[in-house]
Amino acid sequence: MIRVTKLSGQSLVLNAELIESIEETPDTVVTLANHNRFVVQEGVDDVIARVIAYRRSLRLMPEEI
Numbered sequence: 001m002i003r004v005t006k007l008s009g010q011s012l013v014l015n016a017e018l019i020e021s022i023e024e025t026p027d028t029v030v031t032l033a034n035h036n037r038f039v040v041q042e043g044v045d046d047v048i049a050r051v052i053a054y055r056r057s058l059r060l061m062p063e064e065i
Helices: 044-059
Strands: 002-005 011-014 019-024 028-032 037-040
Touching: 002 037, 002 044, 011 037, 019 044, 028 044
Parallel strands: none
Antiparallel strands: 002 011, 019 028, 028 037
């Protein structure tokens, strides 16, 4: 799961495993596999970095977290 911020300032947690695409139009739009779309304040590179960090965290042993 990754935390992002809607344009309204509301925090939102997305399932990183369901992200199908991320695009800048110029706002960042995250589309999930179920076709739900979210416009977020973070840029594409920031969302990608959060997904990578999330996936790396899955590989850590519990005592390493």
